[in-house]
Amino acid sequence: MASDGERSRSDGDDETRSDASGGSSDPRTIRSLAVTTGDVLAALEANERRGRDAVLRVTPPFAGRMRARLHVSGGEGAYDGEVTPLHVEPEAFVAEDLPYPTVDETEDELRASETAYTPERHRARHAEAVERWRAAVRGALADTVTVSFDGGTHDVDVRYLG
Template structure:
């Protein structure tokens, strides 16, 4: 299959829901910098896979296109639950006694609920940064 060196040949990108959620969680939890990377050669339909971003300059042209995971969800996406928020909610519940184990369990549940809820917030289109300027493409979510 041949492709083009021109990223404006892309009409749509496909992303795995799990890749986007994992990348979002990594950004929010640990400050890591994962992206969804579209690797040349480019064609009408491309796959974007999770990748750890870096400041590496690419010797080969064209360079891959990087999409921030936040660009793939709407502004209405729920915020990631922090352990402190989970602790506050648990301590504020008069029907339950606080324990470390209960806090850990509740936080695990809160993260699972967040992961589930964020999958309802994927965008239909995203703008890619290309050497020719911004280029809007449709987004297909897999899984």
């Protein structure tokens, strides 16, 4: 983990503005994001199962420690502030590619086994596969993520809640 002196910081140029709360318009101010593991899992599942554009949203003004929350991109309408929120793809929080188990894959595995196929067994087997996937994701959460914004990218540490 890099020390604060090694982190990318705003150089105080005219593009960086602070508000009365001490927040900044510059996302490079962020050193760490707090996010619930449940929000990361929910976003990943929503994107896989429902084709949603779920992201983890960080809302300005920006500060050293920020919270990323589950959000469906495009559902926010107009944003009133001068600086738009950051949208971080949920995959950025996972250090390795872990494909979500599909219902069809689960059915194929069940039919290939010696266990007789029934819809009840299929549901139970798929629920088990999803739980194994969730456990694998929890075990592969990244320590840092890269956030993208109009001025470039910035690496931040991640703290997981729950």
